[in-house]
Amino acid sequence: MDPKDAAADTAATEDAATEDTADAADDAATTDAAGNSIEGMTVAFIPKVTGNAFFESANDEIWNIKESTLSNNGNATAGAAEQVEVINQAVNSGVDAICISTVDAAGVSDALKSAQDAGITVCTWDSDANVEDRALMVSQGTPETLGKMLVDMGVDGLEKRGKDPATDEIKYCWHYSQATVTDQNSWQVAGEAYIKENYPNWVNVATDNYYSEQDAEKAVTVGASVLANHSDIDLIICNDSTALPGQLKAAQNAGLTKDDITITGFASPNSIKEYCKAGVLYEWGLWDCQIQGAMGCYVAAYLAAGNDVKVGDTISIPGIGDVTVEPNDSIAEGATTGDINNGVVLLPERAVFDESNMDNYNF
Secondary structure, three states, X not given: OOHHHOXXXXXXXXXXXXXXXXXXXXXXXXXXXXXXXXXXXXXXEEOEOOOOHHHHHHOOOOOOOOOOOOEEEEOOEOOHHHHHHHHHHHHHHOOOEEEEOOOOOOOOHHHHHHHHHOOOEEEEEOOOOOHHHOOEEEEOOOHHHHHHHHHHHHHHHHHHOOOOOOOOOOEEEEEEOOOOOHXXXXXXXXXXXXXXXXXXXXXXXXOOOEEOOOOHHHHHHHHHHHHHHOOOOOEEEEOOOOHXXXXXXXXXXXXXXXXXXXXXXXXXXXXXXXXXXXXXXXXXEEOOHHHHXXXXXXXXXXXXXXXXXXXXXXXXXXXXXXXXXXOHHHOOOOOOOOOOOOEEEEOOOOEEEEOOOHHHOOO
């Protein structure tokens, strides 16, 4: 699936238990070269509703993987309580696997453990669960890769408005969802290490960070607080797909442009294009969330079909390619990895968007 051809925003609603059953493709063979067939496996795919296109769009065309015949029960969820409800519904309906982007790892822990106890394979994508509560996690990339990407996009924006990141005192801060989100926090930690090594002249003006809890309206008000509290701030890094549009909206409301302040981060192209066209930012980045959701569902079905994997093994995903199972500490320092059916698979690529290429993407 080419991200440039990916479908536009899904029609997923704010209702937690909206169900959408879709069959993937043709009658082609679905047996992996070295494994059991995934044909007929049922996966409860659980994205988050966050007020932007990122998670919602993943539910739109996750079955654009050729040679798959998975059945998908799509449930868009906005909070931990709703995710628990949908997980329990999936267990009661007898699905083979669950593929979830968790709102709160602790909040859904007991429900995911119960699903596993019921014999259901649990995998995660984008936002992880506790490693003992799932089998495989489909991650955007290592913390080092994503932390560096966030900082590098900020550096590029600073340079484009005449700053010298290597010598100037750059005042910056981080604005994202919450302190309990493992992946976003790991990106910030890695980004801080990268800044310390390469830009020791930078000053973090809010070491406790700003959090907007994946709430679209709160992201705007928190964004306004950042600007009010730090009128001379140079760079705001938003490693969350709800925080970035909220921060940009706050800057726009304050009459600020990309020539006044550098704002960057991770979000879908469609949720940021209007701000780029309005001159509020130079560039931002992400990965193809539809591919990520599809990978998560495929590996969940693959394990549910009775295929076992361990670290170092390869899974061949139709239309995407081969992915290797990595240990959990590749994305979370100190995390342990089970002997079998536990670990991480990484997305093959990420993208940086700006005015020159953003219209080539539609998700």
